[in-house]
Amino acid sequence: MGKTFFRLRSLTALIAGVGAMAGQAQAAEGQPSPWQISLQTPVTEVAHAMHDFHNLLLWIIGLIVAFVAALLLIVILRYNEKANPTPSRFSHNSLLEVAWTVVPVLILVVIAVPSFKLLRQQLILPPSDITVKVTAHQWYWTYDYPEDQGGGFGFDSNYIPADQLQAGQPRLLAVDNELVLPVNKTVRVQVTAADVIHAFAMPSFGLKIDAIPGRLNETWFKAEKEGIYYGQCSLICGQNHAFMPIAIRIVSEERYAEWLAEAKTKFAANDNNGRPTMVASRLASR
Ligand SMILES: [Cu+2]
Incomplete structure (x- = not known):
């Protein structure tokens, strides 16, 4: 009797444990979660x-x-x-x-x-609404928004060190300047590198593409859901490979328009940043 009860109790505990794990796996969207047992929630x-x-x-x-x-x-x-x-x-x-x-x-x-x-x-890239250019560096990312799509600026995105994290910011994933893009829009992502080979990867978008110096790689995504999504450089690129996360914030179209206007002023000083100004139509023809 005692033995059966014990077995029943362990079984209940096991079921509860698996349930908790499944709950956990769904808890945090756009980033890995403790005890996660499946892939990250897909949003494309x-x-x-x-x-x-x-x-x-x-x-x-x-x-x-x-x-x-x-x-x-x-x-x-x-x-x-x-x-x-x-x-x-x-x-x-x-x-x-x-x-x-x-x-x-x-x-x-x-x-x-x-x-x-x-x-x-x-x-096979579908016709895109927006183009962004991603340049990998040792050990951070640069994002450029083309001039003919309301952009004409670029900025660097660096990870936030553990002792400077705000509440809710995941360690080694949160960055100072996120890549902001609108929901339900087809985004063409052009990826290159300035020094060594890196890889631009975003698990929730099912996206991973090599960033190779001297080569312009292309991929695309269309996010179905607003939110913040995290990825990491996925090709070992040197000592700080683990410290160049990718954060993409997907916002509504209205918010995106506001952000573009804000970012234009904020990153005005970065204009060109020593790089030629990016024009989507010129890049798209390649
Ligand atoms: Cu890298």
């Missing part, structure tokens, strides 16, 4: 597609593991020396050999179809 079409693909693969992998484990168990139990003292001596079975060649091929085809679909979605 591409990120949703990535999650679906991930879940499909999880099912396929799970079924293969279960199948192979069952075969192993059968072999161990039924064909051990004791249970099967005189083994058969055949070494070929044409039907089986065809099956174990064809079935994996079919599984790969099932994986390939959504995989290529996702790649198309990521790599």
Whole structure:
């Protein structure tokens, strides 16, 4: 009786624990959370597609593991020396050999179809509403807003050291100047680097692209939800690689227009910042 009660109690505790973990995983959007067990909440079409693909693969992998484990168990139990003292001596079975060649091929085809679909979605840029240029440096990011889209300024984005954090700012993710962009707009992101290779990555957007000196890479996103989203440089780039986070604040269209006006004054002194003024139409033609 006591034992059963104890078991029941551990089971309840386990269920509560898993529930708490699931709750935790959903608690903080746009950033990792303690005990998170799945991917970060997706907020773009591409990120949703990535999650679906991930879940499909999880099912396929799970079924293969279960199948192979069952075969192993059968072999161990039924064909051990004791249970099967005189083994058969055949070494070929044409039907089986065809099956174990064809079935994996079919599984790969099932994986390939959504995989290529996702790649198309990521790599073929839809017509964009806004362009921003991202330049990686050792060890911070520079964001440029094109002149012909109400911008014409650029600024640096540095992480906030742990002893200067305000309430609610996550350590090693919060930055002084966030990349501000509007919700439900297709944003073309042009990525390059000024020194070594870095990578611009935003898990909630399903976005990761290399920042390579002398090369202009392009990607895109369309965020469905306002909020603050965090990412990190994702290619080891030197001693302070862990100290160049990415913070994107997605705001309403009205707020974005206000921010553009404020930022124009705030970053006026940075105008050009030694860089040629950025014009989206000129960059888009590349
Ligand atoms: Cu980096």
